[in-house]
Amino acid sequence: MTRREFLKLSISGMASFTLSGMFGSRLEAGEARAKREFMGVLVDTTRCIGCRSCELACAEAHGLPIPNIDDASVFSSPRNMDPSHWTVVQRYKTEKGEIFVKRQCMHCNQPACVAACLVRAMKKREEGPVTWDENCMGCRYCMVSCPFDVPKFEYDKAFGRIMKCNMCYERLRIGKIPACVEACPSEALLFGRRRDLLHEAKRRIYGSTGRYFPHVYGETDVGGTGYLYLSAVPFERIGFRTDLGTKAYPEYTTGFLYSVPIVLILWPAFLTGIHHLTKEKKRKEVER
């Protein structure tokens, strides 16, 4: 290979690399997307018994520290997800007794973290999961953006990672269902196509009057989420934010993002125009 050919090759290689960075993920997935629908999980909090089997299964599936699930004292103080707990079960005391709520990433249809990521380390997979990649810079903008405060960062490590539930994406790809769903002994968790889960959720609500609060959390909240919740009590009583609205979070930035190309086209033209007008004026002054 001559030097020239080599150069040519490497330049075109670089160009295609760069371009594929910009469009690649869409082009290759373009056809498959049309067929594939989001998968999701329906969490029926009225069925959850607080056994924390899901926590154990999650830790095993992702190589996290194994929790001691026999220790019920963890419920006494409020507990949240952290880098070594991708999912936690919380206990709420309500007028309808103790309610257990499993928490993890909600896997939004239009995730704020994905829109926020400047290197596309966060990805919304067409199967539904929101996953994290190693090319992350650790800027933690996803943590600022996420309406549910899900992504957690390993601050204490020199090589920290963003840690969060990935809906067992690696298991989905080989045809398995998420570890937590598999481990649930009380059928509080149901894995399936999001479309079907919604049907099922509504069937449960309308099928048994009074058992459920008539709202499927995640159906429309923040534009829809992959994890859907059923509850016996209003959702704000079991720690859900109900003030987030139904607009998908990335849409809050569209006003700015869509105006960027417009500004970059109009401003330079406008400024150049002003510059030449004032220069003209200045010249006239000098001439006079």
Place this chain on the structure above:
Amino acid sequence: MMEIGERAGRGYLLPSFGRLVVFLLYCAGLVLVFLKELKPKGKVFTPFNVITLPVILTGIFLVLRHLFEGLSAGSNVSQEFPWGVFIGFNVMVGVPFAGGAYVLAFVVYILNSEKYHPIIRPTILNGFLAYVFYASAIFLDLGRKWNMLNPFLGREFGVSSVLFLVAWHFLLYMIAQLIEFSPVVAEWLGLRRLRKVLASMTLGACVFGIALSTLHQAGLGALFMMAKGKIHPLWYTEFIPVLFFISSIFAGLSVVIVEGSISKRVFRDRMNDEYLNSYEEIVLGLGRAAAVSLFVYFFLKVLIFIHGQGWTYLEGGMGLWFLFEVLGLVLLPCIMFYEGVKRRSVNVIRTAAVITMLGIIVNRLNYSMIAYKWYVPLSARYVPTWQEVVITLTIIFVQLWIFRFVVNRMPVYGEVPEWAREEKRESVFAELGFTLAEGGERYAKR
């Protein structure tokens, strides 16, 4: 280098070892020249040095620790508050403070105003340094620093991200500012031809730089658009980007005013008469612009307050805090600027500028820390550790040291070498079709 190489090549009897020696001597010479430049000019034990040096040394130690031990080393950033002072203060406050560079570039290069010409160089230098150091603050804050170049190299391009735009605009704007400032460096080094080339790029760099500034000043605000629900409704509005952009105008102007009055004392011997004589008029002009932009900003705030039905959130501490910010740190300095201009009092204008800067600090900290997750109880809130404060100060102090280094050597405040003046007149003549127009006009004002 070429010259040495040729000379060495001609003496082909010289063995490669000899060439190496020549090369090393050459390098040593370069280092010596540089070291000579590094030698401080003036006294070493000034109050400024005595205060800043220990801070900087401690800071460097802390930064190293930070690099090797991860983000939690001596830092209070948490899962609840992922952004600490480096982003929340250094970047969020530093960038609007550096806004003077684009505002003045607009006035001097786009509006062709001669009046503000004497202060354009220090302002652009300041802006450039500010960006370099805030970029380093971002670097410090990254949890996975070795991946820092990913958004620029295309691993991968997150085009949907506001931060992606801000990062690219930062980079491009730094380049634009470097081009705007580079003629000064060329003058310092006496590189005539290079200066001519660089100076011819100034207008393009300015036009581009202003467009970029508009977008990333607004972009810093747009970063918080997806923090809806986390920022107190008195501050969260869909107009955050607009507010950030407008406030960067008077923030930048105020910094220029304050910086000027400090520099006037510190670098007096570096300033020529042209600078000193025009100083007061310039400050008055800047004060006027700051007054008007604050006035506009205040009404924007009121409009947005009404639009968001802000009165329903006014009770409680956050409401008072909001009123304090808007009335005490926006309306008050606006009135003070107006009074200062009317009475032609540089002192009043200077005080107003300091208050305005305070207002910007409070405003940006509100978005990043105070009104951010206002519902979290005080015990769980983010409060910077002393290490974080020291590192923050280190970043600012090192920036000031470099500013001083450059000002003491390069023709930043006036003192343009004669040949550069001449060339400038020529180029202006070429552009206007008229002789000496620019230089002459300035002289005429004296």
Place this chain on the structure above:
Amino acid sequence: MEGFTYVDIFATKGIEYILVIFFLMLFLLFASLTFRSKGGTKAVGRELRSGLSLWFRVPEFLYYHQGHTWVLPEGEKIAKVGVDDFAQRLVGKVDGLELPKRGSEILQGEKALRLKVEGKEIEMLAPLDGEVVDINEEVLRNPSRMLEDPYGDGWLLRVYSPNLRANLRNLITGHLARRWIEMVRDNLLSRMDYRLGLVLQDGGIPVEGMARGLDRERWDELVREFFLTKE
């Protein structure tokens, strides 16, 4: 879009940004071409010279001596000296120049320069006091430069003047300079004969070396009168 499949609402952003970069590069080219074609240096210069209202250019920022030399202060005590536009037009093509030597002293209002035109020598007055520190070799070699650009490349001396400020006070500048040159022009007009008048009516300008147009024989006397060096 009903929330069962992924829709990238930013799908076209990448292409848009590339388009913007492309636009900016193209715009740079486009704008520079558009704006350049209009007012090039040469064209403007010629326009200036041919305009009737612009008979004699008098930049307002310069300081003029009534003997038609100018001063441009370059620093506290340094100034450039040259000959004004009127002088150029009056005399016409200059064949040679005699400037004071570097290091010599000149005095405001005293003779300092000597122009050689058609074998005649015409002296001009120094506009300020001081020591000559530099002379424009370029113009010495090629005196026509003086005519092309009297206020720029056509400068003659650089003078170190200890009492520059006091000197400047005796000179005319700004609006006054324009008023003064108008008076000079009227003075000139009143002496013009019909031949020159005709030239002016059809929009022409006082040709270079107007003095000769006025009085073929004793034009140098006339010039000395305007330059205040008539004996």
